[in-house]
Amino acid sequence: MSRSDAWRRTAQERGADVTLTVDGEPVHACAGETVATAMLATGTTFERDRTGAPRAPLCNMGTCFECVATVDGRPLTRTCLTPAREGLTIETSGRL
Numbered sequence: 001m002s003r004s005d006a007w008r009r010t011a012q013e014r015g016a017d018v019t020l021t022v023d024g025e026p027v028h029a030c031a032g033e034t035v036a037t038a039m040l041a042t043g044t045t046f047e048r049d050r051t052g053a054p055r056a057p058l059c060n061m062g063t064c065f066e067c068v069a070t071v072d073g074r075p076l077t078r079t080c081l082t083p084a085r086e087g088l089t090i091e092t093s094g095r096l
């Protein structure tokens, strides 16, 4: 196996299809992906800053808090550290 093959993922290695609800809209993901990944893949916007400009994941490892949203009622949840699972509800419309 070459080095590039080691990083290649196949459809069989992905988790089961799950559906999240983001601001009332269904978002499809694979179980085990992060919520931030699912939101980015579907073009969902994240929280907005005080000027109304959209935020988006920056570090993708839990340090910048640019990806926060309310997940299942828990505010300021870092979506880059939250695994997607069936039925999660994410709200991004609030201001920080």
Ligand code: FES
Pocket (backbone or CB within 6 Å): 056, 057, 058, 059, 060, 061, 062, 063, 064, 065, 066, 067, 068, 078, 079, 080, 081
């Ligand atoms: S992207 Fe930085 S904390 Fe989530």
